[in-house]
Amino acid sequence: MFYPGRMRWDNQLLEPPQGETARLPLFGQEAIVRRVNTPEFKGMTFYEVQAKSTINHVKPNNMGFSWTINPYRGCSHACSYCFARPTHTYLDLNAGIDFETKIIVKVNAVELLRRELRKPSWPGEHIAMGTNTDNYQRAEGRYRLMQGILSELNANRNPYSILTKSTLIQRDLDLLVEGAAVTDVSTSFSVGTVDEEVWRKTEPGTPHPLKRLEVLSKLNRAGVPCGILMAPVLPGISDSPEQLTATVRAAAEAGATHITPLVLHLRPGVKEEFLPWLEREYPELVPPYRKMYRGSNAPKSVAEPIQKAVYALRDQHGARRGPSHRRSKPVGSAELKPAPQVEQMSLDLGDEPKRQVPKWVTEEVKD
């Protein structure tokens, strides 16, 4: 039988399909269920589905894009605050452990994209990737859908941007360079903080933030614009002046084309996952968070000082303001300082007082 999801590594890394299938809401046919037999993927299950379309239209938003591509649903990066978690419940899976370990793979994403880009009705507009789940999460190391997606976008000179937390993006450097030569391409790493302790607790499945900045530097040196979305900054957890300074400084020194801060947003469905995590890791912050996140956004009295502090640090450290979708000329490595090494930054943060109770914990939250 022709099976579009069959890959050359079927017999090496994945358990062959055992005939197990699952019916998931939103997808017409049964999904092929696969489990992986390497330690790297232990406990993970992939549901290979045939999607109906690859390019999605999204409602107008303040991020400036109307089209997205998400070849995966669920994300092994397992960030405690992930805003995409509730989308797993549409599939009758839970927003907690299922979101992190049961990954939906749209195995026909590349074939569909090829057809969609050639339709006369396709407007050729900018496509944003990584805006829902991470296109370079661990599954991509095996399914390699992004390589096909980038090849198709490049062949059609279709502008695109990628947001990721994964250093796996550097695997596709040649494709990104090729894209940047023919259309508008930009990339961003999501780096909320370089504080190692906070990173380990909040984003257990992601590469070290300073490793991300090393790749950011590499992308910019190759002529692929790359900045950071400093997101989310977690009030009381990663917003101390020392933490903000270390993060902005590291991004600026790595040559980030933009540094854009975003304070934690907790929409319904995410809050229910985030608060039990907070109870485990930072129990003293549960009462103030409950008070602060009566809605989805942090009150202005909390968010604005954080944003202002980041903007001031950005200016102080000479970072560019961006974001930019413009092509950047490749620059010599001498023109950009290399990203600070993990060890260096750990030392820089190591002697800071771990955390002080922030002001808003003891004050009435205004807004």
Ligand code: SF4
């Ligand atoms: S990397 Fe992004 S999509 Fe993946 S869990 Fe973290 S926040 Fe969610």
